[in-house]
Amino acid sequence: MTQVVFAILICITLYFGILFVKDFIKTKKEGKLEKGNFLALGLSGLITNFLGALGIGGFAILMAILRFFKLSEDKTLPGTLNVSCTIPVVVQAMIFITVIKVDALTLFSMLISAAIGAFVGAGIVSKFDEKKVQIGMGIALAMVALTILLGQLNLMPVGGTASGLYGGKLIFAVMVNFVLGALMTLGIGLVAPCMALVCALGMDPKLAFPIIMGSAAFVMPVASVKFVSKGVYDRKASMAITLFGLVGVFIAVYLVKNMNMVVLKWLVIVVLIYTSINMFRAAVKNKRKKATS
Numbered sequence: 001m002t003q004v005v006f007a008i009l010i011c012i013t014l015y016f017g018i019l020f021v022k023d024f025i026k027t028k029k030e031g032k033l034e035k036g037n038f039l040a041l042g043l044s045g046l047i048t049n050f051l052g053a054l055g056i057g058g059f060a061i062l063m064a065i066l067r068f069f070k071l072s073e074d075k076t077l078p079g080t081l082n083v084s085c086t087i088p089v090v091v092q093a094m095i096f097i098t099v100i101k102v103d104a105l106t107l108f109s110m111l112i113s114a115a116i117g118a119f120v121g122a123g124i125v126s127k128f129d130e131k132k133v134q135i136g137m138g139i140a141l142a143m144v145a146l147t148i149l150l151g152q153l154n155l156m157p158v159g160g161t162a163s164g165l166y167g168g169k170l171i172f173a174v175m176v177n178f179v180l181g182a183l184m185t186l187g188i189g190l191v192a193p194c195m196a197l198v199c200a201l202g203m204d205p206k207l208a209f210p211i212i213m214g215s216a217a218f219v220m221p222v223a224s225v226k227f228v229s230k231g232v233y234d235r236k237a238s239m240a241i242t243l244f245g246l247v248g249v250f251i252a253v254y255l256v257k258n259m260n261m262v263v264l265k266w267l268v269i270v271v272l273i274y275t276s277i278n279m280f281r282a283a284v285k286n287k288r289k290k291a292t293s
Helices: 002-029 038-053 058-068 074-099 104-119 130-152 167-186 191-200 205-230 235-258 261-292
Strands: none
Touching: 002 074, 002 104, 002 205, 002 235, 038 058, 038 074, 038 235, 058 074, 074 205, 074 235, 104 167, 104 205, 130 191, 130 261, 167 191, 167 205, 191 205, 191 261
16 A cells, blocks of 8 residues: 555656746746745755654744745745745655554545645535634644643653554544545644544554655645646746755655654654634634724
């Protein structure tokens, strides 16, 4: 099954990569490349992809850097974020799947369910009340973070060492990952919820990384092809972030692979709390927007 996952990822990524490189070369020859600083853009990609591979969502951080330092125009940000992070995310997924061994059936089932959720479930979930979803996710993530924290303090058992899920647990995980894939259409990242899911079902927290990165890797190339085809992205920024981002990925993957389990669980707690707070903040912003509109 791992070979099947790799074959699919390689095919869709190659198609995207060819379109991206051809468009970049064509634009450069025409002298129409954007004026952003290549090195500054590259360093932002290295930092954010490094953090992303550690499980700390790099998407929002990258957007903040690009906007704060005015490295790219706002109108092309959605396309730039997706296109620039596609190849690093796919590489993350392939490395994590190779170096961190997950039960093949568990991995493949959860990847497919997230991908289907992102496409089939998008229309349904996008109609949900975004504020209520954000509040609910914020509470759930905070509760899981508290549970893991209590386990770290030896106040209650948490997590486990299982390399896969079976029976009812696998069915439950597939259903939840389908929903998480669909929730990505609301801008809710997969990282923290998937970590929470893995820990709650008694799996080794490290196993969240190939599942998370693999789920994102199945979705991003397809979305990015649309941005490239329509030309609604910053070509220079995307190329710089892609190249430097790959360096950040390799550094982070090495750290995750060799990270002590106690340290990793503390990292998971930080990620969950950080994401939970962001959920509540997003819900408050949505409330203010509705009040002023």
